[in-house]
Every structure is written in C-alpha cells, then in structure tokens.
Amino acid sequence: MTKPKIRIKDIAEMAGVSKGTVDRVLHNRGEVSEESLRKVKKVLREMNYEPNVYASALASKRTYRFLCLLPQHAESDYWAQVEAGVVKQAAELRDLGVSLERIYFDQYDMYACQSLFESVAIRECDGVVLAPLFKEPSLMLARTLMARTIPVVFVDSHVADARILAYYGMDSACSGKLAATLLLAEHPDIKDVVMFHLARRGESEANQTRLRREGFMEYVREQRPRLTVHSLALSWNDREGNTLLLDRFFAEHPEVKAGLTFNSRAYMIAEYLNLRSKSDFRLLGYDLLEGNVGALKAGHVSYLIAQRPEQQGYHGLRALAQSLIFHQKPAELNLMPMDILTKENIDFYLNFPSI
Amino acid sequence: MTKPKIRIKDIAEMAGVSKGTVDRVLHNRGEVSEESLRKVKKVLREMNYEPNVYASALASKRTYRFLCLLPQHAESDYWAQVEAGVVKQAAELRDLGVSLERIYFDQYDMYACQSLFESVAIRECDGVVLAPLFKEPSLMLARTLMARTIPVVFVDSHVADARILAYYGMDSACSGKLAATLLLAEHPDIKDVVMFHLARRGESEANQTRLRREGFMEYVREQRPRLTVHSLALSWNDREGNTLLLDRFFAEHPEVKAGLTFNSRAYMIAEYLNLRSKSDFRLLGYDLLEGNVGALKAGHVSYLIAQRPEQQGYHGLRALAQSLIFHQKPAELNLMPMDILTKENIDFYLNFPSI
DNA sequence: CTGTTAGCGCTTTCAT
C-alpha cells in the first residue's frame, strides 16, 4: 500500500557509490566522475527520488533571510492585512530556517521610496516580497535583485513585463472594469461619474490605482462613451481640506450622482456623505477596511471590491520558500478572485479564516 | 536580531538534567521525579520552548494515517474540488509522515453509506475528514471515532452539536438566506418560487441542502410570508424523466418565474430551460461546476453561490495535522465566505490558484 | 574524485 520512501542511502547502494557522491550529484557541486554522475542520475530518475526537505533543512543549517517591503500603515489599514499573511507564513516556515525582516516605505513620497529601495538593492538576503506601488523604483529594484539571483515576488499590483518569480494579486485592470460594471451597467441614465484619488509626491499615481483606472476607463470608452468622468484629488490626511474640496465639487457639479475610489479609502468619502446627509450618491470602493465595512453597512457605500490581501501576503512569501526550499516553481501569475461585497453578503466575509 | 532557538539540550542544561528527562516531561510519559518535573517545567515556561516539529517527525518515525470520506463523484463534480484540496494538503504533509486513504460512499443511498461508515468506525487510523451528507450516520461515526480519540473534521456541511475537531464550510443556513435575498429582494412582484431537489434513498434529504432550504424558508417566512413555495423532486440520472416532470410542472404552474437548486446541479435545470427556450425564468444555483458556469455565462442561471471547496478540503486535512503534529488547536467553526457569482465576475473566479 | 564521519534537534532504547 504505502511504498517506503526512497532515501539517499538507497540511491547510493543502487548506483554502487556512497551517499556523499549522491549528495554531490543532487546539488551538482562537481567533483564527480562522468561515470558516477551518469549512474547516479539514472537511478535518481528511475526511482523518482524526492528529497526529504525537512531532514535537509535540519542538516544543512542553512537559513533564509526574506525581506518584505510594504508601505507604512496604520493597524487598521489594508496593508496590515497583507502583512498579517506574510507574517503568518513566516511563522510556519521558521523551523525550516526562514527569518523575515519587514521594511516600510512612504507610499506618499516616491523619492523617499526610491532611495530606500536603492539601499535594499545591495543588501544581503535570499528573497523579497514587494508591493510595487511605485512602478519605476519597484521595477528597478526587482531587476537588480533578480540579476543577483535573489527572487522577487510582487503582491497587490502587477507591473507588466517585470521579470519576477511570481505575482499574487488582482488583475487590477479587470477589477476596474468590474467596478464600472457594478456602478454603471444597471444605470443607463447615469451621465456623470467622479473618481476620487489621493495626491502624492513624485510619481503622480500609485501603480495599483492607475491600472484600475485604466480598466475602468476602457469599459467607459467601450460601453458608455458619452459619460462624463470627473476627477477629484484629495489629501490623505487633511480632513477639513477635503470637506472643502468636496463641498466645492458638489456645488459645481450637482448632477454627479455616482463615484468611486480606486484606493482603499472609500470611507473618507462616505464620512463626507454622512456629514452632509447626502443620500442620493452611489459610491464604490475597494478593500475590507473597518471604515469601509461600516460605510457599506450604513449604506454610504454601495459596493466594495475585495482581493484577499492576507492570501496575497501568505502565498507571496510561500512562493519564495517553494522556489528556494521545496524546489518547486510557483506559477508566475496568480490572480485573486475579485469578491463583490454588498450589504447583503458582507457579514459572511468578516472574521473568517482567510488563509 | 534573530534570537537563537532554544533546543531540548539547552533546556536540559538549564534545568540541570539530561535531554532524556526533558523529553519525558515534554511528552509526559512519567518516570520523572517531582523535583525534576518541577525544574524542567519551570525552565520550559520561562524559555517559552517550542519544539522543532520537523526534527521530531524525523526522529520519531511516527506515521499518521488519515482517512477522507467523500461521495463517489465524477471528475467534473463539486466533490472533485474538495478532494483536490485534501490531496494537495496530503502531498505537502508527506514528509511529516502523513498518508491519506480516500474512501467513497454512495450519496444517493443512506443504507449503503451507513454500513460503510460502520466498517470505518472500527478501523485503525489517526484522523478522518468527512462530508456529512447523511446526518445520522455521520454523527454516529463522528461520535464513535472521537470517543476513540480519533479526531474528525467535517467539510461541506455542518451538523449542529456534533463534537468534532473542526468544521470547514459554509454557514449553510446563511447561504440559503443569501439565495433568497438574491432571488427575491429586488423583485417584490414575485409570487411563486420553486425549489428543485434530487430524490435519494433513506434519509429524505442531504444535510447540506436541508440546511440551505431551512435558511431560505426562514427568509421567506420573515420577509415574504405570502410567497408560494413549490417543490419538485427530480432524478439524479434520468434526464428524460426529468424533462417530463418539468414539462408537467410548468404546464400546471405557468406563473412560476423563479427557482433554485440547493444542490450543485443547477445545470440540469438550465439544460431544460435551454431545451424549451424558456427565457423568462430566473434560476439560482450553487457551486462552480463546469455545467453551472456554462449556464451562468449563457444566461440560463442568474446567480451561483460558491464556497471554495478546495480550501475546505485543504484546510480540513490541515486541521488534523495541526492538532496531531503541530500541537495547535484549529478553530472549531471555520465558515467560508459565500462568493456571489454572476455573468460579470465569473471569469475572475475561474482558474485561479484557490489554495 | 570518493567514502567516511560527525552532527542537525529530536526520540527511543537501554543500562545504571
């Protein structure tokens, strides 16, 4: 029934060599004669040998130092969910010799991010999980690291053509299309829509939100070419200023009855709608933040699109281990489903063990 | 930065005893003096010792034999997805000494299932993953096994008050409510709805579908007390017979414009709707079977509710390992999110790495 | 180039 596992010792005996030689072949570190090499490889193939990675980890005492690069964030933030997934996976890999260092960058300042990434590019480490909010600096860092044969995994948003080990996250453009469908498809009478975004220093827009916006605009172009799309930049930390900006916007454009954020801060708009008791506005946002969930339940947000952030982090780090420790190649493109959340089903998404 | 891990050897030295004694304490297998016990426990606590489970597995050569009880099924079936998750997890645990045996029961014959379960109840094994389609036989089996200190995990549907290690699956009743919401909430004019189900031998209804139906009916009672709820039993394998039954039903009840299945066979109804070119009927179903997905895309099914079957299987088996190998207690109730699938978002759920 | 050997952290046997 259960076939006994083939061990290095078995291979050695069958090939008529010693364990040491088999080990040298397995890790192709030379010092083996043509003859032995051939014999050992043959037996290895025929027996379909699979190493016991746990015994290997135990004996080699090799350690893996992984880095995780995420934006600085509050505890309740979207990024905390990604980080929780990474940390959970790191804990599971600890006895395999894995350690994790978390590094945070400023998501509102590309220049600061860039110089941080430059210092990371020359660091000693075995793998990096990275949220490429800033496209160029991220691409550059990934290129440098991969050239040093240090595998890089992207989470959250993708960068086309990046040569990396794997990506875990949404198909961002598709999610923008989905947002458009949810907001517009059943409301052919809508003539105006507004996109809210956050101002930042350097690169004008985060990679993620740019891709979502492009997907959204593609739908608009194809399905609703006559739609007027407004855009309003807000500050990520000046609440009073935002209220003024929103007041002015809606005074100038009273006809706008629908809008969305491509970032996770829909609750900021929802707070404003609540403040002004504005109930004739349909708002769509992203991610299961506490504030967003509250706004969804209260009716200020109509839809949230979620993307399983813990899974992204968890699998992102796991991909590094798969490649380096388990010698398995993870799939390169791992697109998370886009969960559509409404008042009706939101409760079933909260507090479930997402990993 | 990285603190070196505490080993048994360290504990032994600090407590002034030998490794052997520490091991005896750790596995409380006696033969230790009060004195040593106290000292060792103290150090263990203070040092927050955590064993290296991989070294432990390697040395002990202990093996774990897990059983997985699922209905016989076709490759394209819902159950194949659950099984794939279990198998995947089993592969990951192999070098930890885990082996998996799959056993299949007849989901259309409770008596056959019952006698199979009775033979399983007396088998030697270390843990069981079980889909409790038949409530009573499953309860009985779980009770017997747990009494033998063999942990049992339920997947797919839950049985209230079952004393088991863990459950992974939907909140079935909630999903019935969700089905009602999707089908009825925005259609206050609907006066009739029909529930399709499959006839089976023995217990009149599968546990899962019964719970879903109860949730559905609860919504109806509370929100739509005047709704007429029809019920139609079909055969799981007699397609022509079903066509006749459906023809007769719709001839007698032309006013019924909405219906649902609580099992995963919505595509059977969809096929009929297609056959009769019946387009004025709103149909809801469960699970991402190929047939269901096709029907959703073709417009014969309006909604599908999905429940992440691979994750259920994967985590179900994992829970056994967590408990037995990693000495962690998994959460008892693990409710999967209910994914709402429509023509709009279905594509984003297909072919993604769900585990 | 090759085989032998020690040892990773832990379990288990076996004297004492």
Place this chain on the structure above:
DNA sequence: ATGAAAGCGCTAACAG
C-alpha cells in the same frame, strides 16, 4: 528515576 548512546535522512568537512 536518569543519562548515555544510537539513529531518523540529510549535509558538509575531511581524509585519502
């Protein structure tokens, strides 16, 4: 009741 020692499958250092 306790410690010493062997060994799990594998790696790595070291003689030869």
